[in-house]
Amino acid sequence: MDLMTNPLTYLQTSPGLHDAGSTSAPRIDWREMDARDHFVQFYEKDSSLINSVAGYIGAGLSVGDECIVIATAAHRAALETELDSLGIDRTNVHRRRLLTLDAAETLSLFMRDNAPDPTLFRQSIGRIVEKAGAAGRPIRAFGEMVALLWADGNHAAAIRLEELWNDLAKKHSFALFCAYSMDGFQSETHAHPFGKICSHHTRVIPAESYAALYSLDDRLREISGLQQKARALEVEVERRKQAETALEVRLVEIEGLNARLKRAVTETHHRVKNNLQFISALVEMQKMTDRESVPMSELVRLGQNIQALGVIHDILTVKSREDTETQLASVKAVLEQLLPLLEGTLGNRSITASIEDVALPGKQATAVALIANELVSNAGKHGSESIEISVTTEGSTVCLAVCDDGPGFPDDFDPESYAHTGLDLVENIARLDLGATTSYRNRATGGARVSIIFSHTAAAAP
Numbered sequence: 436m437d438l439m440t441n442p443l444t445y446l447q448t449s450p451g452l453h454d455a456g457s458t459s460a461p462r463i464d465w466r467e468m469d470a471r472d473h474f475v476q477f478y479e480k481d482s483s484l485i486n487s488v489a490g491y492i493g494a495g496l497s498v499g500d501e502c503i504v505i506a507t508a509a510h511r512a513a514l515e516t517e518l519d520s521l522g523i524d525r526t527n528v529h530r531r532r533l534l535t536l537d538a539a540e541t542l543s544l545f546m547r548d549n550a551p552d553p554t555l556f557r558q559s560i561g562r563i564v565e566k567a568g569a570a571g572r573p574i575r576a577f578g579e580m581v582a583l584l585w586a587d588g589n590h591a592a593a594i595r596l597e598e599l600w601n602d603l604a605k606k607h608s609f610a611l612f613c614a615y616s617m618d619g620f621q622s623e624t625h626a627h628p629f630g631k632i633c634s635h636h637t638r639v640i641p642a643e644s645y646a647a648l649y650s651l652d653d654r655l656r657e658i659s660g661l662q663q664k665a666r667a668l669e670v671e672v673e674r675r676k677q678a679e680t681a682l683e684v685r686l687v688e689i690e691g692l693n694a695r696l697k698r699a700v701t702e703t704h705h706r707v708k709n710n711l712q713f714i715s716a717l718v719e720m721q722k723m724t725d726r727e728s729v730p731m732s733e734l735v736r737l738g739q740n741i742q743a744l745g746v747i748h749d750i751l752t753v754k755s756r757e758d759t760e761t762q763l764a765s766v767k768a769v770l771e772q773l774l775p776l777l778e779g780t781l782g783n784r785s786i787t788a789s790i791e792d793v794a795l796p797g798k799q800a801t802a803v804a805l806i807a808n809e810l811v812s813n814a815g816k817h818g819s820e821s822i823e824i825s826v827t828t829e830g831s832t833v834c835l836a837v838c839d840d841g842p843g844f845p846d847d848f849d850p851e852s853y854a855h856t857g858l859d860l861v862e863n864i865a866r867l868d869l870g871a872t873t874s875y876r877n878r879a880t881g882g883a884r885v886s887i888i889f890s891h892t893a894a895a896a897p
Contacts, residue, residue, distance in 0.1 A: 465494035470573055472610040473601060474638035479617050483643040485510065488577050489517035491612050495575035496523055496533060501567040503576040504535045510579065511535050534567065542580045550592050556599045564607045574609035585619050590628045597635040617642050623672045764800035766826055766833075767792040773804055774811070774824070781815040781822070789825040793833055795891055802868035803835055803887075809861050810837035810885050817841035818882060835887040843877035850875060858885075865889070 468491070478484040488504070492514070495502045504511065545555035567574050578600075584593035600611055613636065620629055633639045767790045778786050795803065807824065814822040818839030827834045850858040850873070858875075865871040871889035878884050 465490045468610045470608050470610060471604055472638065473604060473636050474640060475613045475632065475636040476640040477615050477617050477642045479642045479644060484614050485513045485517050488514055489521060492575065492577060493518055493521050493523050500573045500575045502533045503563065503567055505538050505541050505578040505580060507538050538580050538583055542583060549589060551596045551599055553599060561603055564603065564609055568607060576609055577612040579614055581613055582615050585615060594628060594631050597632060601635060763794040764797060765792055765794055766800065766803060769800055769804050770807060773807065777808060777811045784815055785821050786811065787821055787823045791826050791828050793828050793891065798868060799891060802864050805864055806835065806861050806887055814839035831890050833889055833891055836884060838878060838882055838884045840882040843883045844875055848875055
């Protein structure tokens, strides 16, 4: 008996599926479907899928089942051609028991907000199944709406639709055939949803490359090979995750370095601008002092102030630390670099220093350096031997003091009346840049003491 006279001969031996209980992998008998089977086939080629669906639907039509096909236009056309080749007469009684629907159009009946709506699903698909079962015959359905959702990347909706099919099967008796292309499972992220899909089906049929293996030995070899590949993939995925984590950490570090660099550049530009303004102000003050000639001593003072600015710039650029958004400078480090430069201009006089360290923002550190430069220069002019400089702190209060062994201040001393001593510059910087108070007094042991007292909010330097 040939195929055309008895298509079930083909249906019983159709390629693509097998009985898992046999070592020689015989083909499945599509007629022996459980009335409530919900199985899934994963396929590699469309031709394999059409072959299986034709066997499933063809067997159903041949034994008198009601059949429902919800598929794409291309798959419906290919299925009709395959059924014709099997000798299934769709023009008479079979045609009346075969309902074909477009997958995308049917899907649109119950999709809302990118997810299947349970109520609409029951109203649309539920009524189709109910109508098909009105005659009391078994129902076979094939649907690839889940495959469309999966292919669109809407994995959650595909899994939810599988659940709704299972819920519907509690009310109506029907066998359901689902199918997914293996092309949709090429990422390690698909492992978990793949497992969920399998868990929602009563049977899982592997792709045709496995189903085509005839002997038990071949199938076991294939399984072993797949296990090895899976293990290798797991190791590679873990390595990649570790590399990605390391890269993310490095990117965060780079972003932090970029932010610090940006702040440093901004701070440097701001500092240079301020220093240039200081130099400009010093020159203008000198011009106001004597428009005709500039004494060499005043040029020395100007050079010392510029040197002081250079020390601050060096400290903040090279040796500063970023405790906050603003760079901090150590007062001790500033004065330890500045004082030897000043001492070189004092002849045989020496400087005795006692410095308690404190970290100040760049603007305050610059002001302290310029004030120290002016006070030490003045002490060198009026004293005869040693000059003392000290920095003491108490809480947030800082006191900069410079003492000399000269004649001291006259009784009627007023710093504003002594413009040529540099104290006018000290007063301006102390008031404007430090918010400081100044004190001018004579020491009991002889000589003058100038104190600059101000507050700071920066943390103490290490």
